Amino acid sequence: MINYITLTYQVSGDDFTRAGEASSDVKSKLKQMGVSPEMVRKVAISMYEGEINMVIHAHGGIIKVTISPHEILMVLEDQGPGIPDVEKAMQAGYSTAPENIRSLGFGAGMGLPNMKKYTDEMDIKTKIGVGTTVTMKVKL
Amino acid sequence: MDKFFNAVRLDESLCKGCINCIKRCPTEAIRVRNGKAVITKKFCIDCGECIRICPHHAKLAYHDQIEILEQYEYTVALPAPSLYGQFNNLEDVNIILNGLKCLGFDDVYEVSGAAELVSDMSRKYVAEHMEQWPIISSACPSVVRLIRVRFPNLIDYLLPIKAPIDLAASLAREKAMKLTGLPSEKIGIIFISPCPAKVSAVKTPLGIDKSEVDGVLSIKDIYPRLVSCMNAVENREDLEDLTISGKIGISWGGTGGEADGLLTDSYLAADGIENVIRVLEDLEDQKFTKLQFIELNACHGGCVGGVLTVENPFVAKVKLKRLRKYMPVARKHITSAEAFHGFWTEQVEYEPVFKLGEDMIESIAMIAKVEELCQKFPGLDCGSCGAPTCKALAEDVVRGVANENDCIHLFRQYIHKISDEISMLDKTGRIQNPE
Ligand SMILES: Nc1ncnc2c1ncn2[C@@H]1O[C@H](COP(=O)(O)OP(=O)(O)OP(=O)(O)O)[C@@H](O)[C@H]1O
Numbered sequence: 001m002i003n004y005i006t007l008t009y010q011v012s013g014d015d016f017t018r019a020g021e022a023s024s025d026v027k028s029k030l031k032q033m034g035v036s037p038e039m040v041r042k043v044a045i046s047m048y049e050g051e052i053n054m055v056i057h058a059h060g061g062i063i064k065v066t067i068s069p070h071e072i073l074m075v076l077e078d079q080g081p082g083i084p085d086v087e088k089a090m091q092a093g094y095s096t097a098p099e100n101i102r103s104l105g106f107g108a109g110m111g112l113p114n115m116k117k118y119t120d121e122m123d124i125k126t127k128i129g130v131g132t133t134v135t136m137k138v139k140l
Numbered sequence: 141m142d143k144f145f146n147a148v149r150l151d152e153s154l155c156k157g158c159i160n161c162i163k164r165c166p167t168e169a170i171r172v173r174n175g176k177a178v179i180t181k182k183f184c185i186d187c188g189e190c191i192r193i194c195p196h197h198a199k200l201a202y203h204d205q206i207e208i209l210e211q212y213e214y215t216v217a218l219p220a221p222s223l224y225g226q227f228n229n230l231e232d233v234n235i236i237l238n239g240l241k242c243l244g245f246d247d248v249y250e251v252s253g254a255a256e257l258v259s260d261m262s263r264k265y266v267a268e269h270m271e272q273w274p275i276i277s278s279a280c281p282s283v284v285r286l287i288r289v290r291f292p293n294l295i296d297y298l299l300p301i302k303a304p305i306d307l308a309a310s311l312a313r314e315k316a317m318k319l320t321g322l323p324s325e326k327i328g329i330i331f332i333s334p335c336p337a338k339v340s341a342v343k344t345p346l347g348i349d350k351s352e353v354d355g356v357l358s359i360k361d362i363y364p365r366l367v368s369c370m371n372a373v374e375n376r377e378d379l380e381d382l383t384i385s386g387k388i389g390i391s392w393g394g395t396g397g398e399a400d401g402l403l404t405d406s407y408l409a410a411d412g413i414e415n416v417i418r419v420l421e422d423l424e425d426q427k428f429t430k431l432q433f434i435e436l437n438a439c440h441g442g443c444v445g446g447v448l449t450v451e452n453p454f455v456a457k458v459k460l461k462r463l464r465k466y467m468p469v470a471r472k473h474i475t476s477a478e479a480f481h482g483f484w485t486e487q488v489e490y491e492p493v494f495k496l497g498e499d500m501i502e503s504i505a506m507i508a509k510v511e512e513l514c515q516k517f518p519g520l521d522c523g524s525c526g527a528p529t530c531k532a533l534a535e536d537v538v539r540g541v542a543n544e545n546d547c548i549h550l551f552r553q554y555i556h557k558i559s560d561e562i563s564m565l566d567k568t569g570r571i572q573n574p575e
């Protein structure tokens with residue numbers, strides 16, 4: 001018996017207003033599966049931050065979420081500019097978001113730190129000019 | 141009492157089985173089965189959207205009738221602030237309040253008076269509970285019901301203070317008992333309500349153990365009789381002053397009124413159930429961390445937009461505004477004895493009604509099947525199967541309450557396939573015959 005499911009989402013980089021749709025869908029599915037509210041919250045927040053980063057910083061990408069009874073694995077892959085200094089990017093408050101994005105309430109530099117905070121494992125693989133893959137795991 | 145009591149009902153004889161209500165329902169609680177709408181009780185939050193949209197008036201709100209007054213020795217009317225927005229050229233709230241007495245009530249207790257106490261308490265509570273910001277208003281019962289089934293992470297943000305109607309009921313009962321010396325059961329506390337959600341909130345309250353409201357009448361129902369009573373009392377010299385509220389209390393009848401009473405700018409007020417859901421989704425993802433308070437009303441315009449009202453909600457809001465113009469800001473201030481009645485006593489529990497399987501493994505298999513079916517269905521969300529969307533049908537199939545071939549598009553393919561097979565048979569038959 002298959003005891004996991006992988007959901008795949010194409011995240012559009014042009015339509016800013018659609019950012020958050022993928023995490024919202026995952027959230028409702030997790031609730032349908034009876035995952036505890038606390039875990040739903042962790043996944044929803046971390047995936048939302050990752051999804052928004054993809055849209056704002058990397059022209060979109062693909063998100064794969066694998067849900068199994070003991071963990072939720074999120075892989076966010078983009079072909080964006082890459083992150084020059086991951087350690088710096090991970091610092092709370094660090095942001096390269098342009099002014100027009102900041103005026104929408106983004107760019108506090110809290111996305112990556114929150115993703116780290118709300119997940120049990122997080123890994124960033126990135127190459128300048130090639131893209132970034134963020135992998136996050138929440139243990140159930 | 142069933143914890144999923146709901147006040148929205150169907151008159152089968154009027155239902156034509158169209159798709160208006162299934163499409164409109166924010167929790168996808170309605171299906172058309174065998175040509176009639178069926179409401180799944182545990183999904184229904186009593187928002188009244190289906191009542192509003194049904195072109196055949198087949199959706200009704202369960203509530204009490206005026207005859208309920210006969211069951212009690214002494215009755216008190218509790219008019220909702222939204223009631224005040226229903227009349228033309230009204231100069232004085234006392235005309236309504238005296239009109240209610242003329243209608244048969246022994247006394248009146250303005251819900252807006254209790255609303256001012258709730259404002260007082262909330263102001264203090266919000267200031268003292270920064271860790272709970274943004275605190276979500278709990279006055280609209282549909283919103284509380286929605287949070288209970290769909291937003292478990294937000295339950296802790298609910299303002300644990302009684303809705304004005306519940307506080308008004310406690311205080312009105314206490315006053316009536318003192319005044320008449322009658323035992324509690326001989327006193328009828330009757331709410332004049334703008335919406336069906338309040339009926340459910342009275343029958344199966346959340347946050348409190350038992351509601352002190354004994355009956356709920358609909359504004360719409362009593363309206364014609366109340367208007368004639370108001371005409372009768374209007375020019376009376378001895379009009380009794382029965383008002384106990386000012387601007388803050390009356391403003392609760394429209395969207396933004398509750399938040400205004402907190403005297404802070406750090407709030408957001410959303411109305412209309414689809415907007416409420418958007419705000420709750422965003423709150424769940426922690427998108428607004430800087431606000432102190434979130435006011436939410438299921439109806440557009442706030443309570444004046446309730447389905448049991450008469451006047452267009454936007455006009456009603458203007459009328460409320462006009463009426464409160466010369467009123468004092470507030471008349472009621474909380475005393476410690478009243479505050480004693482004001483807080484919630486019960487924890488609101490998450491009810492995972494939308495859960496698919498018994499456990500994770502089963503649910504994962506079910507979600508996989510839903511995804512597979514969604515690929516198969518045409519994605520037109522036409523509603524012909526009786527479910528609001530293809531996804532909802534897929535979930536119904538997986539839950540075992542519907543069939544794949546309820547989709548007329550799949551069914552057509554199926555028929556084509558069969559008829560092709562039959563015609564093939566026919567051909568082979570003909571080839572064989574001449575021999
Ligand atoms: N997928 C990505 N591709 C390229 N750069 C990224 C990506 N994700 C993050 N970054 C870089 O890392 C920085 C920090 O990201 P973080 O999410 O912490 O903050 P932010 O997105 O700038 O602001 P906030 O998330 O608070 O709105 C970003 O400003 C950006 O320079």
Ligand SMILES: [Mg+2]
Pocket residue numbers: 049052053107110111112
């Ligand atoms: Mg970010």
